[in-house]
């Protein structure tokens with residue numbers, strides 16, 4: 001029987017800079033915590049130990065085989081699987097987090113430490129055996145750049161891609177360092193302005209928007225998710241702002257509207273009404289986005305990739321699977337319009 005450690009295992013971290021008198025500044029995320037000896041950052045998983053930055057995120061707290069559609073990625077190797085790893089911790093404190101027992105370690109009651117030190121070679125070998133990509137998700141992968149780079153080193157020779165489901169709250173420096181290790185990232189944009197984003201997450205929105213652009217500039221495939229929380233983040237005016245912002249970046253950027261599932265501090269709230277999700281999808285299309293998806297609530301119609309030129313149904317999906325994929329060499333077979341995404345092993 002395997003015993004899961006009850007205490008974090010710490011190891012040297014990237015992004016620590018001496019800031020005088022034994023203090024260390026962490027430059028991984030925009031909080032840029034300036035840590036006195038023995039202090040832990042806002043994320044609770046990086047600390048100053050004897051004048052050096054350490055991390056607890058070289059950890060595998062959960063290892064699951066998932067469908068790529070669950071992350072969600074709809075333009076990344078449809079029908080493939082992802083071996084998903086979670087390392088505890090998050091820079092956000094979202095009241096609705098469905099993974100709060102992992103993400104809110106050290107920040108909320110009922111979120112004790114879980115996880116053993118990760119073994120990158122074994123994780124990559126398992127992903128390769130399964131023909132799967134590797135994903136870091138469930139908590140915040142941006143807090144685990146050391147693990148991501150170690151996985152990439154093992155994964156590159158075997159052609160195993162690595163993907164993140166991230167809150168995008170990282171410094172430019174961190175994004176530049178980790179981007180070459182990633183095939184794709186799905187970034188949450190949870191609100192349209194700083195006030196709403198701060199209220200929902202405890203962090204400003206600006207760095208997240210910038211992360212979408214920086215990852216794209218670095219050649220990483222980006223999809224965006226927005227949870228529609230009734231009365232909090234499902235306001236059509238706010239959704240229209242997000243949609244216009246994304247369309248200005250690229251009309252081909254896939255936008256996933258996520259149905260809110262009551263959980264954590266919002267366990268007694270109601271799920272998102274399907275009409276709100278439909279309205280959000282319509283707003284996205286009106287803003288010029290070609291690919292707007294709703295995983296649950298609108299049926300197959302919400303999950304189908306349709307050619308924006310000839311309206312041919314290109315990828316049809318079940319709830320968490322691909323049913324048919326007619327994209328050929330990154331193009332619509334009906335009119336040869338390019339369909340952006342990673343349809344093979346590379347970004348097309």
Ligand code: SF4
Pocket residue numbers: 026027028029030031032033040041042043044045046047091143
């Ligand atoms: S990653 Fe953690 S320790 Fe580093 S700046 Fe962000 S919250 Fe602070």
